Amino acid sequence: xxxxxxxxxxxxxxxxxxxxxxxxxxxxxxxxxxxxxxxxxxxxxxxxxxxxxxxxxxxxxxxxxxxxxxxxxxxxxxxxxxxxxxxxxxxxxxxxxxxxxxxxxxxxxxxxxxx
Amino acid sequence: xxxxxxxxxxxxxxxxxxxxxxxxxxxxxxxxxxxxxxxxxxxxxxxxxxxxxxxxxxxxxxxxxxxxxxxxxxxxxxxxxxxxxxxxxxxxxxxxxxxxxxxxxxxxxxxxxxx
DNA sequence: GCAATATATACCGTCAAACGAATGTAGTGT
DNA sequence: ACACTACATTCGTTTGACGGTATATATTGC
Numbered sequence: 243x244x245x246x247x248x249x250x251x252x253x254x255x256x257x258x259x260x261x262x263x264x265x266x267x268x269x270x271x272x273x274x275x276x277x278x279x280x281x282x283x284x285x286x287x288x289x290x291x292x293x294x295x296x297x298x299x300x301x302x303x304x305x306x307x308x309x310x311x312x313x314x315x316x317x318x319x320x321x322x323x324x325x326x327x328x329x330x331x332x333x334x335x336x337x338x339x340x341x342x343x344x345x346x347x348x349x350x351x352x353x354x355x356x357x
Numbered sequence: 358x359x360x361x362x363x364x365x366x367x368x369x370x371x372x373x374x375x376x377x378x379x380x381x382x383x384x385x386x387x388x389x390x391x392x393x394x395x396x397x398x399x400x401x402x403x404x405x406x407x408x409x410x411x412x413x414x415x416x417x418x419x420x421x422x423x424x425x426x427x428x429x430x431x432x433x434x435x436x437x438x439x440x441x442x443x444x445x446x447x448x449x450x451x452x453x454x455x456x457x458x459x460x461x462x463x464x465x466x467x468x469x470x471x472x
Numbered sequence: 473g474c475a476a477t478a479t480a481t482a483c484c485g486t487c488a489a490a491c492g493a494a495t496g497t498a499g500t501g502t
Numbered sequence: 503a504c505a506c507t508a509c510a511t512t513c514g515t516t517t518g519a520c521g522g523t524a525t526a527t528a529t530t531g532c
Contacts, residue, residue, distance in 0.1 A: 245442050245452075246373060252364035254520080272479060285521070287480055306478045306529055319445025323438050327360050330434025337360075369490080387509060400491075402510055421499055421508045474532080481526065489518085496511065502504080 243297060248320055251296055252327070256281050257289045259337050262328050264299065264312050266341060271307040277347040278340045358412060363435055366411055367442070371396045372404045374452050377443050379414065379427050381456060386422040392462040393455045 293299045408414045
């Protein structure tokens with residue numbers, strides 16, 4: 243994966259927030275990511291498709307739901323980039339409370355699962 | 358600095374290559390970056406201006422030359438992102454030989470300086 | 473078959489980023 | 503003053519990304 247392609251993917255707030263949520267929670271379905279980010283469902287779906295085409299995430303269907311996760315074969319340096327970003331976001335950022343929004347989602351299809 | 362702003366800056370090959378060269382060599386002037394990347398001088402200058410406005414690099418003039426460096430007050434997480442990228446680039450990437458191109462530049466205004 | 477939910481895709485308008493090329497500015501030396 | 507080098511800026515154009523909206527597909531249950 244070319245560095246510039248990774249960074250182009252991370253340059254969009256919705257995509258980055260989804261990736262950071264996946265990094266923290268391990269596996270989430272589209273409706274959970276939609277709720278946590280507050281974005282519209284078609285947007286989340288399109289952004290996740292981009293991340294999938296880039297090899298950043300993998301998906302698996304389970305009934306009605308499609309669960310996404312950080313791609314298990316993600317290059318180490320790319321994972322380090324994500325982790326460094328997560329550390330910076332924890333300190334000061336508008337994305338810091340996405341996890342809280344997720345926790346308050348009613349009718350969550352999945353119990354919390356950690357990486 | 359917002360994560361998405363950093364990643365937007367890193368999503369351009371010329372900007373990323375300049376940053377990685379500065380990370381490795383400490384301080385370089387525009388003509389050195391122009392030579393190492395093979396880009397046109399106005400492009401390099403414009404991209405460096407963007408990086409400066411974002412707070413990613415700082416500059417200082419010395420005679421005819423303007424030397425750029427990674428901004429000394431760069432947030433730790435952003436520096437980690439750059440270092441992780443440098444590690445990934447060393448393994449496999451089209452930017453890996455920028456440093457060699459720089460070393461072969463004739464009439465380099467500065468002796469090699471390391472961070 | 474139908475209905476309902478979750479997800480994906482298609483179409484369109486808009487706006488920002490990037491490039492090429494030309495020009496402008498700053499500093500040095502004569 | 504001039505010439506030369508290094509660097510910066512401007513302009514015009516084009517391309518691609520994004521959001522909004524509507525619609526399509528997939529799966530489950532009746």
